[in-house]
Amino acid sequence: MRSLIPLIMSLIAGLSTVIGAFILFLSKEKNNRLITFSLAYSAGVMITVSFTDLFASAEEVLTKAHGSLKGIILSCLFLLIGSLLAYLIDEFIPDDPKGSINRYTNSNEKLYRVGLVSMIALIIHNFPEGVATFISGYQNTSLGIYVTLAIALHNIPEGITIAMPIYYSTRSKKQAFKYTLYSGLAEPLGALVAFLFLRPYISEVILAITFALVAGIMLYIAFVELIPTARIYKHNKVYLFSIFLGILTIVVSHMYSH
Template identity: 30%
Template sequence: MMWEMFLTLGPVTQALVAGIFTWGMTALGAGTVFLTREVNQKFLDVMLGFAAGVMIAASFWSLLLPSIELSAGLGIPEWLPAAVGFILGGMALASIDRILPHLHIGFPTEEAEGIPTSWPRSTLLVLAITMHNIPEGLAVGVAFGALAVGSTEALAAAFALAIGIGIQNFPEGMAISMPLRREGFSTLRSFWYGQLSGLVEPVAAVIGAAAVIIARPILPYALAFAAGAMIFVVVEEVIPESQHNGNADAATFGAMLGFVVMMILDVGLG
């Protein structure tokens, strides 16, 4: 019944619902702070690696490959929109990375990036997670915006992407709330900051879906843009965080598992 109702919604509304789902998974992960004060660091690193693997697989199977397929018959090389969008996505996130004050999980406050600020450590940690939730929300939104072309395969791909992003958002919620709890924050405050980091995803999803519906010719570029933004975040932030505590092999196998899970979701549902 709920699935049938979902199918009757427009692409922008579907993107909003999917964004709320991915945010909800972040909140669910952050909510584990109510159950325990401590989570094994190796487990957290494996989960971060898993998130990285999901994002890498989603970037190809759900974004870059559709971008290339949609570029066929445009009278230009099929790889061009994917290549241009991919690079622009990475450049956009690099610009945000240089400007927005943020601190990667597990790093000392002195290593905060972006414009120098006196903001508290908690704010900088949340902003770091928020920054890489932006391309995730955009990716979900652009994928549902692709439904404007009336493709059943696009719906399956968008649905698989939303599930994959939601799954990897669970450990991300844990990765922000648990360190804050260890640093002395109250349980409620740790949860609040953890879920807050994912609140940007429904907003970014709506923006992404609306953008490609209003300007359909940019769809191949927009899909690749979201992929480039996610890959930048994975390489610049998620992977280094997962391997910062001496659990490199475990985190790497977590990434491989995440890649396989996202690949199965995309191929199986698509």
Template identity: 25%
Template sequence: MMDHVINYLSEINPVLAALYASIFTWLVTALGAAFVFFFKTMNRNFLDSMLGFTGGVMVAASIWSLLIPAIEMSEGEGFMQVLPAVIGFLMGTGFLFALDKLLPHFHVNFKQVEGVKSPWQKTTLLVLAITLHNIPEGLAVGVLFGAVAAGVPEASIGGAVALAVGIGLQNFPEGIAVAMPLRRMGISRRKSFYYGQLSAVVEPMAAVLGAFAVAFFTPLLPYALAFAAGAMMFVVVEEVIPEAQQNKDSDWATLGFIGGFILMMSLDVVLG
């Protein structure tokens, strides 16, 4: 099954392939949000383990799928070879840092508001919080497909598919993380689901943008890969890990992180 998917995506336009892959990650988010039709609350240990899993996938993807290829495809030796990755990584973290400070949004814990003051409703603020997570994820998928289209030896269609699968899997708990708090507030199941899946709509758009940019501007590729990695790492450190460690029993989050890291690393090696 996976071989058929990889073969198909390798034969079509890379921008279209990135779109299809990111639509998959969006649909998995919707699947997580759909849990709101069956449950009103979710076990805290389960949520913590899923958040930890999300963090593990994002860290492994940043390293194995983005930073290492960015360094390998850079010219020069020593620090000159790693310099594009350093610059791109700093730009990615800086971009998310600026959005985090300027865009009004809730933390995932639904208690602390960040960004400039805004009269927006709580539902809008929560959706924006998860949307911040999904921008770098969509970019990462698109940039990797763009690298394949550019003929970069360090990038493979299997690795791009592995990244899309890994991000899709960690999007599942993100859909739950948006829909469940809204349901607990008394919002209808249908609206809670709608807002839960809406948070990932940005992924296909970001993926197409990333694929288009690097496919036609190949010199940007190491910087773009590292940019996506930096943005993802910022999200993990700023949002995912702190929220997963809120509970006294933090072992579930730790085990989830380890599981997510191992799975994403394995997917990248096996498929890439």
């Protein structure tokens, strides 16, 4: 069944959020090197997928449909709209108060609220990612794998973001896993909605627009969230190695998929 593979991909991408909780419990202390690696590697993957696959595919289709100049303009326009959507999510969805983990360590109630707000924000963030994963995989399995990999990798540190405050405020692994799982399940839910309601309307042009939008969202996440956060931990060698490894992973994978 053609739709089964992208649905499974979205489930894998979503459940990777729970890996963040596993990492938190396996490590007695906060593992900054591991977080740096996950964030930077994911950024490298996202940037490369956005430019070499998503945007390139969108530009090719829109150029065929509307001519060279208009196709390029439309591709760039939808890329910018995708970035703007990601920016608006950042602006209007409550985020972690600055320094919250350090400031609220002695206040379980406030620390718990940080985890709860993070979960709500990430549910809203993960739902359209599930739609993007399904549409990408439905059109092209290889492209769907790239998008799944990029999303899964950046979902891991997101899982840590939810699990850490919930666990340290409640001392309950069950609670931390439950809240992290809720966030992750938003991904396959988005894919299921795409499968049930959006599939009949999928066309080359609609896919091209979606790819450009998703590329903009992914670039925003990479440059505004992942890279700055990875650099905070000051593991510069790990950061540089990881981001280039992420880029090379996609470049090398092209040798086997084209």
